Amino acid sequence: MMNTKVYKAVHDLAEQLMEAANRNDRKRFELLFSRLKAICEENENTSKDHPVQWETLADFTEELEEAITTYEKALQKSVAINNKDHMSSVAYSMATLQIELGQKNEAIKNLKNAKVSANKIEDKALKAEIHDLLESLIEEEG
Secondary structure: OOOHHHHHHHHHHHHHHHHHHHOOOHHHHHHHHHHHHHHHHHHOOOOOOOHHHHHHHHHOOOOHHHHHHHHHHHHHHHHHOOOHHHHHHHHHHHHHHHHHOOOHHHHHHHHHHHHHHHOOOOOHHHHHHHHHHHHHHHHHHO
């Protein structure tokens, strides 16, 4: 279970980051991003550490390689608490970036893992996205 105070802070920062991005307010975006990163680092390896904060940080990380590294951290934390919803969404997000970077084999591996995790979740839309993207990559190879 995620700490309510941390969840609210991360959620509020995510909304503000989206707002800043939509307004092309670079200065505000960078300030908010640094706040989010500070929350993640402060909570790391404490009882307040949770995959949501790391997944959110990765979502707003502009450097793709760095975002993948942050998603990997979120995935490890999701696996540690056996949270199938986060395992699925993080692996899916990581795969989409890996595709952008031409890392097709890594993307397929993450999508296969996401598909296994997604068997235990209720989010039908995410299940379908994982399935469709995995099938399209496999078809390209075939």
